[in-house]
Amino acid sequence: MTENTHGTAKDIYIIGNGVIAKALAVALVIDGRKVTVIRGSVDQQPVFTENIQLEMEDSTLQADVTISTLSNHEHLDGIIVLTNKSFGNKGLADKLKLKSGNSPIVFLQNGLHVEKSFLDESFPELYRCVLMATCQSITKNSVRFRAVGASPIGIIKGSADALDAIVAALNTAVFSFRAETAIQTVIWKKVIINCVFNSICPLLEIDNGVFHRNTAALQLAETVIKECLAVAHENGIDLTIADVRDNVLLISKMSDGQKISTYQDLLNKRETEIDTLNFAVAKAAGAATVPVTSLLGELIKIKSELSKV
Secondary structure (H helix, E strand, O other): OOOOOOOOOOEEEEEOOOHHHHHHHHHHHHOOOEEEEEOOOOOOOOOEEEEEEEEOOOOEEEEEEEEEOHHHOOOOOEEEEEOOOHHHHHHHHHHHOOOOOOOOEEEEOOOOOOOHHHHHOOOOOEEEEOOOEEEEEEEOOEEEEEEOOOEEEEEEEOOHHHHHHHHHHHOOOOOOEEEOOOHHHHHHHHHHHHHHHHHHHHHHOOOOOHHHHOHHHHHHHHHHHHHHHHHHHHOOOOOOHHHHHHHHHHHHHHOOOOOOHHHHHHHOOOOOOHHHOHHHHHHHOOOOOOHHHHHHHHHHHHHHHHHOO
């Protein structure tokens, strides 16, 4: 472990113990940061240390990561990063309002308006991160990680100075972050991309690379993009088809062979985040209609229920 030379000694609490949490924790621990992963789905468990391996494109990293639960912490004084599934945010906001104090909350989650429960509870500092990386579980303690670029973080409720401090605390050479002033535009862009990957890939039961390999799949993706863009434009977001389509192709190429999170959730009989993706876009629509996007979401819902039988 190297000495932390980034001007911050803040504790970093990562809530959720999925692939993104593990990748971020390894990157931070290797860089000398003070990190605790807090399991979001269980409580009343002892603290333990887990050796986690991070498989990169050209190397494998590993680190011993502290794993805990909320009951072990009276206060979370530092930076709180949410990597749990966004459908759990209402319950998590209720649990954290007595523990987090003035600690900033960073949402490292997919979806539209995932911060709403925390706004409703008047948390003082809320920041939204849009993930620019893909992760896939290899074994229980091993994760494959591919970065597409630096993940942007922007202000939902807070200050520019605090945002800069958060970026400095989280940014590493392995898992990089940057400050973003136009975060709502970036959120919408990623939501649309997620509507493509998280519905089409699981329904085709195929990896992320399908869009750069198959013309018909890309054409379906473009239909979803056009529908979602109409809703984004109604909500004051300035994006073009080329903006989103080019990113879909880039992610498809860079994560060729990897399964998107919703596909992994279906395979593991877990609840998906489709409510904050396809259905959230449909809910935000006014005059625009999203029939294909909604249908794909409905099919994911059905497939999810069937997978649990």
